[in-house]
Amino acid sequence: MATSSDPASLHNPYFNLKPGQKDIWTLINETAATAQLEHPNRKIVNLGQGFFSYKPPEFALDAVDQALESPQFNQYAPARGNPNLLRAVAAHYSKSYGREVSVDEVQITTGANEGMFSIFFGFLTRGDEVVVFEPFFDQYIPNIEMTGAKVKYVEIQYPAKLDNENVTGQDWQIDWETLEKSINERTKMIVINTPHNPIGKVFTTEELHRIGELVIKHNLILVSDEVYENLYYTPDFPRPATLQSLPELRERTLTVGSAGKSFAATGWRIGYIQGPAPLIKYVTAAHTRICFSTPAPLQEAVAQAFGQVDKLDYFGNVKREYIKKYELFTKVFDDLQLPYTVAQGGYFLLVNLSKVKIPQDYVFPETISSRGTLDFKLAYWLIKEIGVVSIPPTEFLIEQNRVGNGLEKCVRFAVCKDDSVLEDAVEKLKKLKDYL
Template identity: 50%
Template sequence: MSADPFKPAQRVAGARADVWTIVNEAAAASPVQPIINMGQGFFGYNPPPFVIEAAKGCLDRVECNQYSPTKGRPRLKKAIADSYAPFYNHELDGEKNVTITTGANEGMLSAFMGFLEPGDEAIIFEPFFDQYTSNIEMPGGKVVYVPMIPPSRGATEKTSASEWKIDMEKFKAAITPKTRMIVLNSPHNPIGKIFSRDELEEIGEVCVKHNLIILSDEVYDKLYYTPEKFVRIANLSEEMWKRTLVVGSGGKIFYATGWRVGWLIGPEHLIKYVAGAHTRICYSSVSPLQEATAIGLEEAEKYNFYEESRKEMKAKMDRFNEVWDELGLPYSDPDGGYFVLVNLAKVKLPEDYDYPSYVSSRPRDFQLMWFLIMEIGVAAIPPTEFFTLENEHLVKDWLRFAVCKNDDVLETAKERLRKLKQYIV
């Protein structure tokens, strides 16, 4: 008898319910409505007017409504090269050093498709953006996990995101003859950590020693709050430039996550294979929004957009985190991005609370998430979703909140979260 033609591929069969589905279904069922969704990192407001106007104008142009070149529209590639040239020690050529992808996520998939053969290994650091795993496994790669360790006093006092550290000994021990790539994320989601120059140099030395490709996910690179300039691993040396692919996102920069305009920057000998894989995955990306993103990059400095964006997001972060200071709940103060991790070990959940089985069987942060949605009316993300089973104990008392929302939404969330006071011991 022939095999069941309806049997799903192993890569999707038997997967447990993902966190996004659980959160959204819980939010819809909550008796507290409307839910304040601080879970997913989508913006609660529109892109800046000059970017919106650019998009509207591009829709009226015939050429912007047809296929773009597979590597991306020339204007966008040039705009990226020109915009990022001041931040690199290496000359950037839009035609040689940039390729456009359908969002940063498809860009990362293209990078893995371009370089991983079945059985090759790629190292990612926990916590990790959950798409890394599937993107590595799709071309037959094997994911190897190395934990980042939270500060030991994170359950009792406010700490800095910079205090989360890679276990370097475990990193070195994880490398085998099959290791081909590592994935680095800075500013980091969900921690908000920005890796220091010293940390990047230590990671870079290991990569040079073992001849590894670095996929540097820098989609939050415009949102950093440290007094020092954001350090890019590709800039550490000529050797690092030769082995680094940098991931960027127009959606993250311009508050337009639904546009799905991403890119990779790197040396030509790497970029050409990413572009080749992208061509086979989706051929080309959305033309009018590519052109609008190009105009946004060209005009951003005229409006002092990047500086204003940083100030605005930092103000939202500080405004929202006031509620944790009021409640005496410690959090990890981020150096960049728009997520904050809060430790809720002091919150005592009712012992007889009724959770669905797919929540009660998961770590405590899932139960915290469910309780906040159902009783408080605020949605957050449990970060054990971004850890392996072996290491999820490290964050079982934390939740991730996204602050990229309107100020009135943040104030409503704070007012609701104050109800947690009765559960704090």
């Protein structure tokens, strides 16, 4: 029986929020907004959150206009998804995989995040365990834990040489011993992210094979978050669902995709899950209970947009543009001899700023100093004094692993911006020379 007269006391204990507690995105964006007000004549360049500074391609925008003019696409879409989009996504994966993918192997979701929650909600119950690689995208953890399941963390190990020289994704090594020890009779799935946020790592065929062997051996499901599938800069993009050395893995793999990432339209909230039909039906069941239907006109717009990508070589052109964006942006760090992880995919850059000397008498607010890690101070100081927004990557670690982790010396920049925005950031970042 409740003893408090405060209705807020009836909250779910999972959301045990501390007074004044703010998530990382709110904290960083509010800091940026305050800095802009304090210096109205100095533009703050936001390379923090991974949202695009430019609009989706015209063919996608035209498709939205056409969909809005049709009465049927302004009503509820089927829970499985718009049939046109189901066919378009199935065709997309058929081409990507080099084999036929049917619509029975696809579920449309309200963004990739809701898609992953539908996977977790469709398969996990209290007492189950899920292996997640650390660093991780922060939404994974609450989505898993809200089902009553427990997360087991396996480190992708920070490469010590990043303190002094550039590295690649292959220098970030999986802790294989911990991975094997983390699997027990309660384990139901392993979650991977490739290309990886925030590292920019593309998992190799050998790594996927080794993970896949464990998945098969222990009767698990592999969830492969591949929302940056069209942004890889390696010669090829290994995927667990197409692993020739382990073809049976595809029957245990649920692949996560995102139209928002693919078409620079994260606000449209159109995602999709691909996997074997016997697994997809449980994703559908969960999705139906969570939100039932995904925005209908935007589903149709994405379906029509997929129909244009091949004839325009859209994804190829976007990839080439991003290679140029990285070349433009990384030059300032090369000139300053500040090491970074060369991104193999995605649109983030991890830069080691341990050589940057913040003045010892610099005063940080309690919201920053209380975090206890250098990267939060670096990110705050970059906003206030340099005018560039980044994200402290220890946010992608569990709390007990943050202090002393190599990521504490880094910040994450998002390069999914117009070239003019990146050029402005480069000019501002040149001022770091005075602090080396």
